[in-house]
Structure formats: C-alpha cells, structure tokens
Amino acid sequence: MIKLQRPLTRRRLLGTGAFAALALAGCATREDTTMREDPRLREFPPEPPLGTDAEMYASRVDDGFVLPAIPYERLDPRFRRQIVPDPTGEPADTVVVDIANHFLYFVRPDRQAVRYGVGLGKEGFAWSGRAIVEWKQHWPRWFPPEEMIARRPELAKYKAIQIPGKNEWEGGQPGGIDNPLGARAMYLFQDGKDTLFRLHGSPEWDSIGKSVSSGCVRLINQDVIDLYDRVPEKAPVLVTTEMPRVA
Known part of the structure; x- marks a missing residue:
C-alpha cells in the first residue's frame, strides 16, 4: 500500500510579479531602478x-x-x-x-x-x-493507465486499486x-x-x-x-x- 503525499518545497515564483515589475520599470528613467525591479536583468553568480x-x-x-x-x-x-x-x-x-x-x-x-x-x-x-x-x-511506484493496460493486458498485475475513502492505492510496480x-x-x-x-x-x-x-x-x-x-x-x-x- 502506498500513500501519495505531496512533498513540501519552497515555491519560487516570478510569474505575474515579474511582469508587473517589468511594466513599472518601463516608466523608470534610471537604469539601476530597472535592474532592481526586474530580477531577470540583475547580475547573478555564474x-x-x-x-x-x-x-x-x-x-x-x-x-x-x-x-x-x-x-x-x-x-x-x-x-x-x-x-x-x-x-x-x-x-x-x-x-x-x-x-x-x-x-x-x-x-x-x-x-x-x-x-x-x-x-x-x-x-x-x-x-x-x-x-x-x-x-x-x-x-x-508505477501505475500503468487503463488505456495502456487495454493495449498491453500483461500489465494488469500493476493496476492501481484505490482503497475506498482514502487517497491511497494498492498495486503498482514498486x-x-x-x-x-x-x-x-x-x-x-x-x-x-x-x-x-x-x-x-x-x-x-x-x-x-x-x-x-x-x-x-x-x-x-x-x-x-x-x-x-x-x-x-x-x-x-x-x-x-x-x-x-x-x-
């Protein structure tokens, strides 16, 4: 039996914040301000x-x-x-x-x-x-999808079987x-x-x-x-x- 858990990692986002900063930087008159507001233009260590x-x-x-x-x-x-x-x-x-x-x-x-x-x-x-x-x-653990099992019946032994009421599955290839x-x-x-x-x-x-x-x-x-x-x-x-x- 395996319980699928999402590991906690630090999410590093540029996304909309970076684009908003870039838009603001377009109105700036000083180059160093642009450098501060757009992380993509800063100097990074190699x-x-x-x-x-x-x-x-x-x-x-x-x-x-x-x-x-x-x-x-x-x-x-x-x-x-x-x-x-x-x-x-x-x-x-x-x-x-x-x-x-x-x-x-x-x-x-x-x-x-x-x-x-x-x-x-x-x-x-x-x-x-x-x-x-x-x-x-x-x-x-690998669980072959149903359509793959349909094409390759020998994989049925690895079919995922969900435990009722739980986010847990039995089966699969370890x-x-x-x-x-x-x-x-x-x-x-x-x-x-x-x-x-x-x-x-x-x-x-x-x-x-x-x-x-x-x-x-x-x-x-x-x-x-x-x-x-x-x-x-x-x-x-x-x-x-x-x-x-x-x-």
Whole structure:
C-alpha cells in the first residue's frame, strides 16, 4: 500500500510579479531602478560547473539503489546535460520541453538554462501544452493507465486499486532500477487535473533523443535527479512544438 503525499518545497515564483515589475520599470528613467525591479536583468553568480561528462554520468548509489554508469560516449553530445543561453523567453524556474529537438530546459534567472536530452512520446501519444508540477516523488511506484493496460493486458498485475475513502492505492510496480519511472518523477497537472504525463527518469538511456514512450518525458536517471533537485513544486511547465530546429 502506498500513500501519495505531496512533498513540501519552497515555491519560487516570478510569474505575474515579474511582469508587473517589468511594466513599472518601463516608466523608470534610471537604469539601476530597472535592474532592481526586474530580477531577470540583475547580475547573478555564474552557474557552478556541472562537472565532466564522466562525473555527471558515473555510477552512484541513490536511496539504496545502485544506478549504473551511463556510456555517455555513445550518447549524442547534444543530449548530454549542459548549460546554454536560454532560448525560451520563459520566466525563471520554468521547465520547457522542446519536442522538435528532444530537449528539456530548466530556465535560470540569469538568461541561462540547464539543458537535458529527453525521450518523448511516439506518434499518437505525444502531448503539448502548459501545466504545473503538482507534486514530486523519489523512486515512484508505477501505475500503468487503463488505456495502456487495454493495449498491453500483461500489465494488469500493476493496476492501481484505490482503497475506498482514502487517497491511497494498492498495486503498482514498486520503485526500483527496472521501474519505468526511474529514480524520480514529477507529475504534471493542468487546470487542477492530472494530465497523466510525467517528467521522469528511465533506465533506458538509449531512448534519449527518440520518440518511443507512451507520451511521458523521460530523462537519464542521473539527469532526472539533477532536474528534480532544481525544480520547485508548482513550477510551470511548457511542452511545445514551436521551438526552432537546432542543427
């Protein structure tokens, strides 16, 4: 039996406050006033180095599970974790999934972004739009949705069974190295409803840069741990097909 709980994290919002400040700054005559009122224009310390590829993708122990090292040499360099100039124009702390290029950006307040390679939904299962990270979970239990069970009856053994009158479920596949949700999951909600799409880890590192999943956004486990630690609860998420192609 598992009880789904939303972890308490500090929510960092720019949102409407930042846009209101920007509007006020447009009437100011002194540059330093603008700098104070728009956090996106302030000077920020540089992002600490991410480390070498070998360090980022080394084997590690996490919550008692041993994550194998990723053979990053076999991964297209574009899809390795890196810091890049922010191409999204979104507020800080926004997660942007770039479907066209199989990238995920976590927007920083200094006009930079941390970029990760992702695997996406195959044709017919892709989803786009705006949502929020409603809650986050370490080594989540996986419950296949009903439509997936209909396509793959062998997954019925993992069906979620809600305990009457409680926000608790029995069943599902326990968290672990072979779990399809990997080491972390972030659950996307839209207008207060679960979209059934997740940002999550995956043991299948070779799916990164491809469209093979049933709609969710999957990352290398080492990358999803890094992303999870950066993303606040209620962070805005944009999944878009409108980003220009990257050569």
